[in-house]
Amino acid sequence: MSGLNKIVECVPNFSEGRDLKKIEKIVDSFRGKKGVKLLDYSNDEDHNRCVVTVVGEPEELKKAVVEAIGTAIEVIDMNVHEGQHPRMGATDVVPFIPIRNVTMQEAVDLSKEVAKEVSEKYNLPIFLYEKSASSKERENLSKVRKGQFEGMKEKLKQPEWKPDFGPDEIHPTAGVTAIGARMPLIAYNVNLNTSDLEIANKIAKKVRHIGGGLRFCKAMGVELKDRGITQVSMNLTDYTKTTIYSAFELIRIEAKRYGVSIVGSEVIGLVPMAALIDCAEYYLGIEDFSIDQVLEAKL
Amino acid sequence: MSGLNKIVECVPNFSEGRDLKKIEKIVDSFRGKKGVKLLDYSNDEDHNRCVVTVVGEPEELKKAVVEAIGTAIEVIDMNVHEGQHPRMGATDVVPFIPIRNVTMQEAVDLSKEVAKEVSEKYNLPIFLYEKSASSKERENLSKVRKGQFEGMKEKLKQPEWKPDFGPDEIHPTAGVTAIGARMPLIAYNVNLNTSDLEIANKIAKKVRHIGGGLRFCKAMGVELKDRGITQVSMNLTDYTKTTIYSAFELIRIEAKRYGVSIVGSEVIGLVPMAALIDCAEYYLGIEDFSIDQVLEAKL
Numbered sequence: 138m139s140g141l142n143k144i145v146e147c148v149p150n151f152s153e154g155r156d157l158k159k160i161e162k163i164v165d166s167f168r169g170k171k172g173v174k175l176l177d178y179s180n181d182e183d184h185n186r187c188v189v190t191v192v193g194e195p196e197e198l199k200k201a202v203v204e205a206i207g208t209a210i211e212v213i214d215m216n217v218h219e220g221q222h223p224r225m226g227a228t229d230v231v232p233f234i235p236i237r238n239v240t241m242q243e244a245v246d247l248s249k250e251v252a253k254e255v256s257e258k259y260n261l262p263i264f265l266y267e268k269s270a271s272s273k274e275r276e277n278l279s280k281v282r283k284g285q286f287e288g289m290k291e292k293l294k295q296p297e298w299k300p301d302f303g304p305d306e307i308h309p310t311a312g313v314t315a316i317g318a319r320m321p322l323i324a325y326n327v328n329l330n331t332s333d334l335e336i337a338n339k340i341a342k343k344v345r346h347i348g349g350g351l352r353f354c355k356a357m358g359v360e361l362k363d364r365g366i367t368q369v370s371m372n373l374t375d376y377t378k379t380t381i382y383s384a385f386e387l388i389r390i391e392a393k394r395y396g397v398s399i400v401g402s403e404v405i406g407l408v409p410m411a412a413l414i415d416c417a418e419y420y421l422g423i424e425d426f427s428i429d430q431v432l433e434a435k436l
Numbered sequence: 437m438s439g440l441n442k443i444v445e446c447v448p449n450f451s452e453g454r455d456l457k458k459i460e461k462i463v464d465s466f467r468g469k470k471g472v473k474l475l476d477y478s479n480d481e482d483h484n485r486c487v488v489t490v491v492g493e494p495e496e497l498k499k500a501v502v503e504a505i506g507t508a509i510e511v512i513d514m515n516v517h518e519g520q521h522p523r524m525g526a527t528d529v530v531p532f533i534p535i536r537n538v539t540m541q542e543a544v545d546l547s548k549e550v551a552k553e554v555s556e557k558y559n560l561p562i563f564l565y566e567k568s569a570s571s572k573e574r575e576n577l578s579k580v581r582k583g584q585f586e587g588m589k590e591k592l593k594q595p596e597w598k599p600d601f602g603p604d605e606i607h608p609t610a611g612v613t614a615i616g617a618r619m620p621l622i623a624y625n626v627n628l629n630t631s632d633l634e635i636a637n638k639i640a641k642k643v644r645h646i647g648g649g650l651r652f653c654k655a656m657g658v659e660l661k662d663r664g665i666t667q668v669s670m671n672l673t674d675y676t677k678t679t680i681y682s683a684f685e686l687i688r689i690e691a692k693r694y695g696v697s698i699v700g701s702e703v704i705g706l707v708p709m710a711a712l713i714d715c716a717e718y719y720l721g722i723e724d725f726s727i728d729q730v731l732e733a734k735l
Binding site (some may be wrong): 144146174176192236237321328381382385399400401402403404406407408409410413414416417418420421422423424425426430431432433434435436 | 443445473475491535536620627680681684698699700701702703705706707708709712713715716717719720721722723724725729730731732733734735
């Protein structure tokens, strides 16, 4: 994948976490395809759900995702599905994430193209969500999914829950799918030298958006019992606007109130290169840096 | 280029900086080849020299470099070459730099394979230098190249300057070539809020290796006249051992002696992703981070 190519990430969630044969059949749609790369997939038996992480060039990725949604319809029957995780469809949710040389608008357009194609091809009702949502009420996935598969039949009869694409009734075995575009999400935790969860929670409340803190930050206090410390556990939902270093520094400043210090931090899972390089730029006061100067960005 | 592939960088220097037709002919060896990507090339008329930056998978890169050295022999006659930059051959120097999934030893092995192949194919004498050097005296390129093209005929007659590969006499028109492996070099400058060049030089002396400073740091003071400030201009020759942040912090500490502060810093040209991410890890105190968590490292 050359540095000039457009790269989009997709993290589709399928409602099958137990039957490995079925899971492999779905995941096969992302294997051996030019311009598409399967990065990871994992299934959870309790959730009865499988999460796939794949990157690719928009057109090639689209084809693979459409194929996978078709396979999920073939192998999954939501009428007999049970699991701990909320879900409404065989393919439950399909987020597209702009990674390289791709704008959010292009990711939104891609999500709509996929929505249109699968609705027509499989007669599947689709809700657009997040940045692709057709109204404020449909942005939040948990609101869209409320009622789950079992409640969707009635929900779709309400005029305000008419699907964005496809028929006005659920697919008999595959239910409803949410498709949309969002920014990459960064799971970032800051560890504190206190075992007092209340302090961690107070700091979390100050740092997160709903408490008056950073716009694209969700946060909560968490105990790390084995280490005898606590942490502020965060999701940064748009690192281009709410940076890792601003979350870190704000926690440092709030912690000071309680005589508490930061002992370290953790990045969980994948993180876009630019989110970390931005921090190096900040702390080193690097002037006029361009991401094109990063050797790997040219590969 | 997949995340699993081995990637090596090569920055060959050719002794032609004026005749664009000849330059294009040499550079053509790096175009349109699978597994090889031309990142940059630039020629300097005063130096009468052209520097190419190319990355690729080891085997493919080797073939392209061997071809380019052959073309340089065809189009360049060192007997009529003149320019400001020291040089000893049509292809003057060929460094190989490990970038991804490649050890320094593999880069050394690759440099020796190229040395052997071009010495046999073109009857060209080769000195191995830097990490590939066969003795301490041959590590430093300026010592190897001392005497330049005009002096090489006599130099090669000395037993201690017997080439590592190829004949014991110069190629009549292409001279001698140095081939070796080295770490990526980072050009990093730290700007100071003083116009006093003497202070910048004093700080540079403390930070650099020969002054008792950091092992893989070369440094000098430089005036930025238009901004009325000075800077410590550095080459970091092994960022895995001498980090960007340690150079930055050491300058900050030394500058304090003179009541001087850092106003910013600059990264010049290309920089490996890991060198900057290392700084983010340091300043954010990130625990247990792996470069595999960087999304782009997986592409």
